[in-house]
Amino acid sequence: MLVIFALQETIISRINFPIGGFSLYIACLMVVLAIEDRTATLVFGFIGGLILDLSMGADTPFGQWALVMTIMGYLFSINKESIGDFSNAPLAFIGFIGVTSAFSILIFALIGSFLGQEMGGISRISSLVFANAIWTILIMPFFSPLIIKLRNVLLSSRER
Numbered sequence: 685m686l687v688i689f690a691l692q693e694t695i696i697s698r699i700n701f702p703i704g705g706f707s708l709y710i711a712c713l714m715v716v717l718a719i720e721d722r723t724a725t726l727v728f729g730f731i732g733g734l735i736l737d738l739s740m741g742a743d744t745p746f747g748q749w750a751l752v753m754t755i756m757g758y759l760f761s762i763n764k765e766s767i768g769d770f771s772n773a774p775l776a777f778i779g780f781i782g783v784t785s786a787f788s789i790l791i792f793a794l795i796g797s798f799l800g801q802e803m804g805g806i807s808r809i810s811s812l813v814f815a816n817a818i819w820t821i822l823i824m825p826f827f828s829p830l831i832i833k834l835r836n837v838l839l840s841s842r843e844r
Contacts, residue, residue, distance in 0.1 A: 685728075688712045689735050697741060704815025707785065708827070709736060711820045713753065714784045715831045718777070722761040729757020744796060752792045756784065774825075781824050786817035 692709040699706075713732040717725045733753030737746050793809045803809060 685709070685713065685716070685732055685735060689738075693740060701815065701819055703818070704812045706816055706819035706823065707789075708823070710785045710788055710816075711781055711824050712827060712831055714756070714781045714788070715824070715828050716835070717757055717760045718781065718784075719832060719835060720760075722764050725757040725760040725764075726754065727757070729753040729755075729760070744801065745799060748792065748795060748799070752788055752795060755791060756788050760784075774828075778821055778824050778828065781828065782817045782821035785820045786813045789813050789816055 689709050692707065696706065696708045709732075713728070713736075716728050716732070720728055730750055730753065733750030734747075736749035736753065737744075739749075790809070790813050793803045793813075796803045
């Protein structure tokens, strides 16, 4: 995840996407949360959020992304059975990743507004959420197989 974060900060964040931005790191973190087991989703959510808090462009309180990603990890862990196995439906998996990454940005904006941050108007937030969902759905078919294969390689023999 640190390599993907470095890629996000050095290359992806410099690209001007039409409509709004795209976060490769959030999308990849959602893939990891979707394929991990119940306890690992909470741990990966929290650690992934802490890493996201280190972003140079984040003008938010430290720990806000950690809170958001821990919430997302919790939502993944309690709904693990209903999420199911996406190995037979890759298009549904990509759609699910697009929706969950957009939902995490929406939760981030809601928590930010509760903390008194100026998040912009509803139209700005909705366009950002929509654009991130669209770009995630378009770009993640190239990255999600790599993430899943890398996870399978990194599993220890005990976890297999």
